[in-house]
Amino acid sequence: MRRTVAGLVVDGSAETRIATRLDLELLGCEVVAEAANGLQGLALVCALRPGLVVFGAEMCEVGGIGALEFLRLLRANAPWAAAVALSARMVAESREEFVREGIAEYLRKPLDREGFARMRLQLDRIGTAAPLRSLPSTRMD
Numbered sequence: 001m002r003r004t005v006a007g008l009v010v011d012g013s014a015e016t017r018i019a020t021r022l023d024l025e026l027l028g029c030e031v032v033a034e035a036a037n038g039l040q041g042l043a044l045v046c047a048l049r050p051g052l053v054v055f056g057a058e059m060c061e062v063g064g065i066g067a068l069e070f071l072r073l074l075r076a077n078a079p080w081a082a083a084v085a086l087s088a089r090m091v092a093e094s095r096e097e098f099v100r101e102g103i104a105e106y107l108r109k110p111l112d113r114e115g116f117a118r119m120r121l122q123l124d125r126i127g128t129a130a131p132l133r134s135l136p137s138t139r140m141d
Helices: 013-028 040-050 067-077 093-102 113-127
Strands: 005-008 030-034 052-056 081-088 103-106 138-139
Touching: 005 013, 013 030, 013 052, 013 113, 040 052, 040 067, 040 113, 052 067, 052 113, 067 093, 081 093, 081 113, 093 103, 093 138, 103 113, 103 138
Parallel strands: 005 030, 005 052, 030 138, 052 081, 081 103
Antiparallel strands: none
8 A cells, every 4th residue: 555655855956856846746746845945854754754855965054964865864874765866967977976875766857758757656655554643734935
């Protein structure tokens, strides 16, 4: 049985967070929070324990945490969460770095048809494994 997946969106752009939230909701994901940077994102991951964390691969560095460091800290502190990076520039070297660090998916933003299909696979994989805790929706700007 497929369960609803709790998701967190982390991106410096409010417009991108809104678009990503809408994409995830179309796929049946319950976006429980949004964060404007990696520091906020890590705090929300620890507090809310989402099954899916979607973040911008070109995340601006705040407090010494850029996108790769965010992924490393996410893997260390929230191994249960599937991490998906969204990138406007699909650079092979960047993708390889993210793969080495344990990313579940590295997709183009905005999501295209292939991206939607790959995100759906991630949600299906997570949704059959982990139940959603009842959590309030939270935004951090």
